[in-house]
Amino acid sequence: MTTLAHxxxxxxxxxxxxxxxxxxxxxxxDDHRRSLSARFRAVATPGHRRLDAWNVEQAGRAANGxxxxxxxxxxxxxxxxxxxxxxxxTSITDAVRDEVAEQLLRAAAGYARNGSMASWLAxxxxxVVGLVTAEAVNxxxxxxxxxxxxxxxxxxAPSDAYYDVATARVTLRARRDLxxxxxxxxxxxxxxxxxxxxxxxxxxxxxxTTETLAHPAGIAPVRFIGLxxxxxxxxxxxxxxxxxxxxxxxxxxxxxxxRRRGLPIAA
Amino acid sequence: MTTLLDSPMNVVDALxxxxxxxxxxxxxxxxxxxxxxxDGLFEVLGTxxxxxxxxxxxxxxxxxxxxxxxxxxAHGRLRGVLVNHVLRLWSVxxxxxxxxxxxxxAWRATDDESxxxxxxxxxxxxxxxxxxxxxxxxTLTRSLGPMPGRWMPRSSVRxxxxxxxxxxxxxxxxxxxxxxxxxxxxxxxxxxxxTAPLGEGVERAMRYHALVQTxxxxxxxxxTSAFSxxxxxxxxxxxxxxxxxxxxGEVLACVxxxxxxx
Numbered sequence: 001m002t003t004l005a006h007x008x009x010x011x012x013x014x015x016x017x018x019x020x021x022x023x024x025x026x027x028x029x030d031d032h033r034r035s036l037s038a039r040f041r042a043v044a045t046p047g048h049r050r051l052d053a054w055n056v057e058q059a060g061r062a063a064n065g066x067x068x069x070x071x072x073x074x075x076x077x078x079x080x081x082x083x084x085x086x087x088x089x090t091s092i093t094d095a096v097r098d099e100v101a102e103q104l105l106r107a108a109a110g111y112a113r114n115g116s117m118a119s120w121l122a123x124x125x126x127x128v129v130g131l132v133t134a135e136a137v138n139x140x141x142x143x144x145x146x147x148x149x150x151x152x153x154x155x156x157a158p159s160d161a162y163y164d165v166a167t168a169r170v171t172l173r174a175r176r177d178l179x180x181x182x183x184x185x186x187x188x189x190x191x192x193x194x195x196x197x198x199x200x201x202x203x204x205x206x207x208x209t210t211e212t213l214a215h216p217a218g219i220a221p222v223r224f225i226g227l228x229x230x231x232x233x234x235x236x237x238x239x240x241x242x243x244x245x246x247x248x249x250x251x252x253x254x255x256x257x258x259r260r261r262g263l264p265i266a267a
Numbered sequence: 268m269t270t271l272l273d274s275p276m277n278v279v280d281a282l283x284x285x286x287x288x289x290x291x292x293x294x295x296x297x298x299x300x301x302x303x304x305x306d307g308l309f310e311v312l313g314t315x316x317x318x319x320x321x322x323x324x325x326x327x328x329x330x331x332x333x334x335x336x337x338x339x340x341a342h343g344r345l346r347g348v349l350v351n352h353v354l355r356l357w358s359v360x361x362x363x364x365x366x367x368x369x370x371x372x373a374w375r376a377t378d379d380e381s382x383x384x385x386x387x388x389x390x391x392x393x394x395x396x397x398x399x400x401x402x403x404x405x406t407l408t409r410s411l412g413p414m415p416g417r418w419m420p421r422s423s424v425r426x427x428x429x430x431x432x433x434x435x436x437x438x439x440x441x442x443x444x445x446x447x448x449x450x451x452x453x454x455x456x457x458x459x460x461x462t463a464p465l466g467e468g469v470e471r472a473m474r475y476h477a478l479v480q481t482x483x484x485x486x487x488x489x490x491t492s493a494f495s496x497x498x499x500x501x502x503x504x505x506x507x508x509x510x511x512x513x514x515x516g517e518v519l520a521c522v523x524x525x526x527x528x529x
Contacts, residue, residue, distance in 0.1 A: 010485040011294055070376055091416030093359055127369040128376040130361030131352070137359055138421040141447070148449035195427040231427045232483040 002246045003238040004201045009227060015151050017236050018180055018187050021223035025185055025239035028218035033166070036213075036248055040168035043255045052173040052210070053203035056250045060257030068120040070128070070135040071193075076117060077103070077132065078139030079177060082147075083156045092144060096136045100129060142229050143177060143191060153181045157188070161207075161214035172251060174210035185222045195231035202250045204237050209247030212239065220244060277412025278501055282445065282456045282492055292453040293487040293508075300511055301430075301482055307519040308431040311526055320436045321525050323518055325459070325475045329468035342392075345385060346399050347462050348374065350496055351442055353404045354460055355422040358414055358443060366404030367397035403462050403496035410499055418445045426483045435522055439479040448486045455480065455488035462496050469493045469502070474514035477506045487511070 007013050054063075080102075081095035103118040112118035121129060147154055161174040178189035188211055208224040220239030227234045237243045352370035356363060363369050374382050388396065414420045424444045428437040446454035457476045461469060470493075477491040491510075492503040504510065 008485065010297075069378055071378070089417075092419060093416035097359075124376065125372050126361065127352075127356055127373040130356040130359055130369075131373040131376055133359045133361070134355045134422050138424060141419050141421050145447055145449045148447070193425075195429060230425045230483070231429065232485070 002201075002205065002243050003236075003240060004204075005236040007234050007236070009229060009232045009234045011149055012151075013234060014146065014149065014180075014189065014225065014227075017223060017225055017234065018152050018182055021182065021185075021187060021236075022238050022240065023183075023222070025220040025222045026212075026241040026244055027220065028212050028244065032218070033213065036252075037166045037168050039248075039252045040165045040170045040255060043252065043259055045169065045255075045259060048169045048171070049255065049258070050171045050173060051206075051251055051254055053175065053206045055258070056206040056254045057197065057199040057203040059199070060254045060261060062261070068117060070132045073117055073121070073132050074135035074139040075177075075191075077136035078143060079156060081136065081140045082143060083158075092140045093133075093137050096133055096140055099136070100133055104129075139191075146189075146191070146227065146229070147178065150180070152187075154189075155179050155181075161211045163210055163213040170255065172206075172210040172213065174207040174214065176207070176211060182222060187223045187225060188221045189225045189227060191227045191229065193230060194228065196226065196228050196233060196235055200226065200228075200235055201237070202246070204235055205243050205247035206250050206254075207247075208237055208239060209244050209251065212244055278410045278458075278494060279412050279414055279418070279445070281501060281503060282458060282490060283418065284490070284503075289452045289454060289489060291451060292448065294485055296487055296508055296511065297481050297485040300478065300515055303512070303515050304430055304482075304518065307515065308435055308522060311519060311523045312431055312434065317434050317526070317529065320434055321522050322436045322438060323475075323521050323525075324438050325440075325472040327521050327525075328471040328475050328517055341384065342396060342399075343462065345381075345396060346403065347460075348379075348381075349396075349400045350403045350407060350462050351423070351460060353400070353407060354411075354442060357408055357411060358420045358422045360414070360416075363404065363408060365401070366408075367400040370400060370404070406496045406499050407460070407494075410494070410501070414445075419447050420445045426479045428479060428482045437479050437482070437518065439476060441476050441480065444480075446489065448484050448488075453487065453489040455484075455486070455490075457488055457491045459491070459493040460496065461493060464498050465493055465495045465500050465502055469495075471514070471517050473502065473504060474510050474517065478511050478514040478518065481506075481511060 077096060077099050080099040084095050103121050106112050107118040107122035157176040157179050161176055163172045175190045176188045177191045180187040204224055204226045212218060212220040222239050223236050225234055225236045349370040352373045353363060353366050356369060356373060420443060422443050424441045426439045441457045442460040443458035445456050448455050457480060459472055459476060473491040473493050477488055481487050488506050490503055490505055494501045
């Protein structure tokens with residue numbers, strides 16, 4: 001049986017979700033990985049495919065062509081700002097400005113490839129950079145308020161989780177923003193804009209599965225928590241084998257749905 | 268209610284007020300307000316299931332059937348969006364050289380397709396809009412004063428609250444929010460920007476911002492405010508339970524009105 005907890009995002013709620021998480025997480029073995037790879041190989045595609053929770057929630061429907069915008073850049077910059085070592089007196093706005101400056105410096109030094117956020121920022125006029133900063137400050141402040149409420153030990157996730165499915169030309173991606181430690185296990189928190197839809201649960205399980213596959217030993221987080229601060233709600237799924245299986249099934253189904261729709265494959 | 272018109276004190280200082288007199292943050296009222304809303308919505312909707320959700324926004328409460336506000340014209344709406352972008356840039360310390368061009372440039376980077384309304388304007392209309400935005404932008408930036416980063420300013424903060432099993436949606440965008448809700452003392456201040464003179468509708472919007480913020484975070488904000496770039500007037504109200512209850516009534520009346528027209 002799969003699990004899905006739905007709570008209002010009130011003070012102390014994330015700590016309660018962490019404390020109530022099951023003691024022992026499930027573990028994916030090499031057999032599980034081989035089985036998943038075989039299923040993805042059965043869904044042949046002409047190119048490389050990248051799947052994430054958003055694809056699962058959209059049932060494989062195509063996204064509009066990707067282009068950078070302040071709303072897209074805010075998460076990377078906001079999380080980057082919170083990862084920076086802070087000194088006393090440094091505000092979130094200062095940290096975001098430093099993060100933006102580092103991106104611009106990377107572009108000026110020639111380390112940014114075409115199409116990257118750094119090159120987009122470098123080619124944007126000052127007001128656009130200002131708007132990007134405003135969006136990133138919103139994101140970082142929101143996340144900082146969430147972490148300020150946490151009693152558990154937490155760290156910013158160093159990056160999203162990626163897993164290349166062997167010989168299937170598929171890359172899975174899981175969003176993760178915070179990693180909370182609990183008795184040697186981990187709880188992952190990811191933050192999303194807007195309000196959760198009816199398919200938010202399957203999306204969360206897809207992220208849980210990808211996060212587990214990306215773990216070197218295949219150990220699942222004891223809980224995967226999705227936060228929607230705009231709606232003031234959080235959902236959580238446990239790192240159980242049933243949830244991992246459901247997540248893997250949804251990812252494969254999404255690949256099948258994409259093939260049926262004959263969509264161009266996003267690299 | 269504080270009115271700040273041609274006062275030497277800048278708006279941000281007026282919003283923050285005296286730190287020593289701030290009350291403890293109220294984290295217990297949100298559940299009761301939500302229950303009142305749910306009960307009231309059941310009285311309005313009964314067991315009916317609207318085919319599409321009834322959406323309440325601050326604009327739904329701002330507009331009264333008897334008054335046509337200056338912001339409701341197409342020109343007024345465009346001016347409002349552009350001046351809001353000036354506020355967003357100002358909140359993070361971006362230097363504004365030309366309010367209209369800078370705001371338009373920032374707006375163009377978003378995926379908002381309504382910017383085409385500006386692109387299709389004739390030269391005279393566009394010049395009129397540019398002059399208007401520049402004038403409102405000057406009033407805004409002069410009145411606001413510098414915004415220290417330690418006050419955690421964030422702009423265009425969105426909120427979505429789903430009620431009555433998802434049949435009623437409360438949507439809100441607070442133009443500027445300062446302070447944080449992670450302390451024991453209330454410090455969140457909500458700031459609503461309008462390019463029209465302040466009126467009765469703005470008061471309802473101020474209350475609505477406070478209500479939706481309370482429902483979203485389960486913490487009652489310290490103050491709610493509205494500033495008019497047309498007059499330079501600022502209204503500030505401390506948020507209390509009575510204000511929130513009043514807003515609950517206004518939201519229910521708005522839903523009943525929308526439901527009655529379906």
